[in-house]
Amino acid sequence: MSGETQLLESARAGSLAAFEELVLRYEKKIYNYCYRMTNNEQDAEDLTQEVFIKVYKNLKSFRGNSHFSTWVYRIAHNICIDRYRRMKISSVSLSAGGSGEDDKEIEIASNDQSPEEAVITREQQELLQKCITELKPQYRSAIVLRDIQNYSYEEISRIMDIPIGTVKSHISRARSALREIVCMRLKGGGTG
Numbered sequence: 622m623s624g625e626t627q628l629l630e631s632a633r634a635g636s637l638a639a640f641e642e643l644v645l646r647y648e649k650k651i652y653n654y655c656y657r658m659t660n661n662e663q664d665a666e667d668l669t670q671e672v673f674i675k676v677y678k679n680l681k682s683f684r685g686n687s688h689f690s691t692w693v694y695r696i697a698h699n700i701c702i703d704r705y706r707r708m709k710i711s712s713v714s715l716s717a718g719g720s721g722e723d724d725k726e727i728e729i730a731s732n733d734q735s736p737e738e739a740v741i742t743r744e745q746q747e748l749l750q751k752c753i754t755e756l757k758p759q760y761r762s763a764i765v766l767r768d769i770q771n772y773s774y775e776e777i778s779r780i781m782d783i784p785i786g787t788v789k790s791h792i793s794r795a796r797s798a799l800r801e802i803v804c805m806r807l808k809g810g811g812t813g
Contacts, residue, residue, distance in 0.1 A: 629689060633680050640680070644673050647690065650770070651697050657765040658701040660754040668704060672697045687779050694772075694780040698762055705758045752802040760795035767792050 625646070631639035651672050656665035675696050683692055753761055762781060766772045767788075778785045 625689060629680075629683070633683075640677060643676075643689075647693055648673065650690075651693060654694065654697055654765060654770060655701060657750070657753065657769055658758070658761060659704070660750050664704070668697070668700055671700050675700065688776075691776060691779045694766070694776075695782065698780055701762065702758050748806060749799075749803065752799055752806060755802050756795055756798055760791050760798060763788055763791035764795040764799065768796075 625643075628639045628642050632643055648669060652665055652669045655668040655672070656662065659665055659668065672693065676693055679696075683689065753764065756764065759781070763777060766777045766780060767774070772780070774785050774788050777788045781788065781791075783791075
C-alpha cells in the first residue's frame, strides 16, 4: 500500500493528521490552479479552502476509481466553474481593470536576466495571465491543466469529465482564442 493510500485510509477513518497531510500535499497545486482560473490571490485562497472543505466532507464517498489527485482537481474545477457562473450572474463586467497592486503573482528567479529583462518577462506573464482569464471557463480550465500544470489529455478528461477529443478541442480553441486576445491587447485594443 502506498503512502498516499495509507493516508487516504487513515483520513477516511477520521484521522485529522492524515487529512492535514493530504492537504499539505495538494494545497499549493490546487491554489495555483484556482489562481490561474481567477487571476486573484484572495479568490484563489477562498476557493482552495472551499475545495478542501468539500474534499473533507466527501472523503468517504471517494471510491478510488481514479487517482486521488484527479478527484481533488475535479472538485476544484467544478468549484471554479460554479464561481464563474455566480460571478457572471452578479457582475456586469468580468474584465474590470484593477489598480495593479493585487496583480503580482510570479517572481522571476533566474539570475541570468538583467533587471530590464526580468521586468519584461514579468509583464509578459502578467499579460498572459490576464488574457487567460478572458477565455471561456472550460477553455481556461483545459489550457491551465495542460499548458501550465502539465496534465495529460487523459487526466484532463477525467478531471473535467469530458471525452479526450473534447479536451483536445478545448485546448486547441483556447490556444487560438488566447493568440487573438494577446494580439488584440498588444495592438492596444484590449482593456486593462
